[in-house]
Amino acid sequence: MGAKVTKMGLEDGLSGKDFLTLEDCSQDDLNQLLELAAILKNQQKLGKQVQPLQGKTLGMIFEKASTRTRVSFETGMFQLGGHALFLSPSDMQLGRGETIADTAKVLSGYLDGIMIRTYSQAMIEEMAAHATIPIINGLTDMYHPCQVLADLLTIQEKKGGLKGVKVAYIGDGNNMAHSLLLGGAKMGMHIHIASPKGYEPDPNIVEKAKHLAEITGAQIEVSHQAESAASHADVLYTDVWTSMGQEKEQAERLAEFSPFQVNESLCALAKKDMVFMHCLPAHREQEVTAGVLDGSHSIVFQQAENRLHAQKALLVGLMA
Numbered sequence: 262m263g264a265k266v267t268k269m270g271l272e273d274g275l276s277g278k279d280f281l282t283l284e285d286c287s288q289d290d291l292n293q294l295l296e297l298a299a300i301l302k303n304q305q306k307l308g309k310q311v312q313p314l315q316g317k318t319l320g321m322i323f324e325k326a327s328t329r330t331r332v333s334f335e336t337g338m339f340q341l342g343g344h345a346l347f348l349s350p351s352d353m354q355l356g357r358g359e360t361i362a363d364t365a366k367v368l369s370g371y372l373d374g375i376m377i378r379t380y381s382q383a384m385i386e387e388m389a390a391h392a393t394i395p396i397i398n399g400l401t402d403m404y405h406p407c408q409v410l411a412d413l414l415t416i417q418e419k420k421g422g423l424k425g426v427k428v429a430y431i432g433d434g435n436n437m438a439h440s441l442l443l444g445g446a447k448m449g450m451h452i453h454i455a456s457p458k459g460y461e462p463d464p465n466i467v468e469k470a471k472h473l474a475e476i477t478g479a480q481i482e483v484s485h486q487a488e489s490a491a492s493h494a495d496v497l498y499t500d501v502w503t504s505m506g507q508e509k510e511q512a513e514r515l516a517e518f519s520p521f522q523v524n525e526s527l528c529a530l531a532k533k534d535m536v537f538m539h540c541l542p543a544h545r546e547q548e549v550t551a552g553v554l555d556g557s558h559s560i561v562f563q564q565a566e567n568r569l570h571a572q573k574a575l576l577v578g579l580m581a
Contacts (some may be wrong), residue, residue: 271293271294271297271574271577271578271581274290275290275294275578275579276578276579276580276581277394277395277579278395278579279389279395279396279397280395280396280397280398280406280407280575280579281382281385281386281389281396281398281404281406282398282404282406282440282443283404283406283409283410283440283443283444283447284443284469285406286447287447288447288448288449288477290578291410291413291444291447291448293578294410294571294574294575294578295410295413295414295417295571295574297574297577297578298410298414298567298570298571298573298574299414299418299570301570301573301574301577302567302570305340305570310340310342311340311341312340312341312342312343313341313342313577313581314338314341314342314343314373314576314577314580314581315342315343316342316343317338317341317342317343317344317373317374317580317581318338318343318344318345318346318371318372318373318374319334319338319343319344319345319346319372319373319374319375319376319576319580320345320346320348320368320371320372320374320375320376321334321335321345321346321347321348321375321376321377321378321399322348322349322350322353322355322375322376322377322378322379323347323348323349323350323378323379323399324350324377324378324379324380325378325379325380325400325505326505327378327399327400328541328542329541329565329568330376330378330399330400330407330568331347331378333568333569333572334376334399334572334576335347336569337569337572337573337576338576340573341573341576341577343373343576343580346372361384361387361388361391362387362390362391364388365387365388365389365390365391365392365396366391366392366393368392368394369392369393369394372394373394373395373580374394374395374396374397374576374579374580375388375392375394375395375396375397376396376397376398376399377396377397377398377399378399378400379400379401380401380402380506381401381402382398382401382402382403382404384401385398385401395579395580397575397579400436401436402435402436402504402506403436403439403463404436404439404440405436405437405439405440405540406440406443406444407568407571407572407575408437408440408540408568409437409440409441409443409444410444410571410572410575411564411565411567411568411570411571411572412441412444412498412538412540412564412567413444413448413571414567414570414571415538415560415563415564415567416428416495416496416536416538418563418567419536419560419563420495420496420536423448423449423450424448424449424450424477424478425449425450425451426450426451426495426496427450427451427452427453427480427493427494427495427496428441428445428450428451428452428453428494428495428496428498429453429455429490429491429494429496429497429498429531430452430453430454430455430490430498430499430500431455431487431490431491431497431498431499431521431523431527431548432455432456432499432500432502432518432521432548433456433460433500433501433502433504433514433518434454434456434460434461434462434463434483435462435500435504436504437498437500437540438454438456438462438500439462439463439466441454441498442454442462442466442467442469442470442481443466443469443470443473445470445479445481446469446470446471446473446474446477446479446481447473447477447479448477448479449477449478449479450479450480451479451480451482452470452479452480452481452482453480453482453483453484453489453490453494454482454483454484454490455483455484455485455486455487455489455490455491455521456483456485456521457485457517457518457520457521458485459517460517460518461483461485462483467481467483487520487521487527488527488530491527491528491530491531492530492531493530493531493532494530494531494532494535495531495532495534495535495536496535496536496537496538497523497527497528497531497535497536497537497538498537498538498539499521499523499539499548499549500539500540500548501542501543501544501547501548502514502515502518502544502547502548503515515547518547518548521548522547522548522549522550523537523548523549523550523553524549524550524552524553525550525552525553528553528558535558536558536559536560537549537553537554537556537558537559537560537561538560538561538564539554539559539561539564540564541561541564541565543561
């Protein structure tokens with residue numbers, strides 16, 4: 262990032278850029294975003310208005326259903342003094358054959374940023390290639406960087422830091438696993454992904470994470486052993502076994518993933534002060550037992566709230 266310090270203490274290196282994966286941010290970028298998120302969260306709790314995005318508008322394109330993403334971005338823009346505009350592809354010319362490139366150019370003339378929650382990573386990258394305003398990845402099948410930005414904030418709050426913290430992610434090697442690998446590697450964490458055979462994270466993303474780990478001192482592991490991953494973990498993390506668009510695979514996935522349930526016996530292998538995380542929505546008694554999800558180690562609702570604060574910091578960084 263540049264040397265000039267602006268925008269509530271953020272340096273100006275993120276301004277106008279895209280946020281498509283956590284590769285788009287340096288460790289310094291992430292540290293500054295987390296610091297600003299903590300400040301914005303504290304100000305909000307104190308009832309103080311901080312509105313650096315007055316007059317700014319964020320367009321939000323949703324191809325996938327959403328609770329946390331829509332509400333947190335819309336509320337965040339309102340709290341920052343701006344406006345969020347919900348855009349459904351079925352209500353746009355994009356849904357009637359207008360090209361992604363043309364849509365990006367048109368919206369760039371109206372908006373100050375676009376957040377997209379979609380299936381295809383290629384679609385969001387094409388949008389970014391043709392837009393002249395920041396594009397934010399609200400979720401694709403390949404990555405979920407905004408969630409992991411909030412996760413890093415949450416872990417930092419609970420553990421006092423990130424470097425050396427062991428996160429055991431148990432389950433599907435999906436978009437969450439990919440973003441945790443990259444975010445953890447950037448911040449010098451120990452990330453252990455345990456998945457059933459055939460459901461491992463993308464090997465190219467694992468290699469990217471291992472390369473980053475050589476620089477930051479992070480540890481990256483991928484295995485098929487839930488117990489090994491959970492051993493002495495600071496954080497146990499899981500996600501749904503069947504994501505949107507995979508409904509036809511549900512019966513097969515339930516059978517394959519059943520040994521990877523996060524339950525009380527698995528939690529007993531982790532550190533005594535372990536915390537449990539889940540990006541939600543959760544399916545009780547599938548990927549996690551109700552006792553764990555609703556238990557004293559669970560921080561899933563603090564984690565969900567932090568989507569708001571982490572994304573507010575991101576919006577300020579990109580759009581202020």
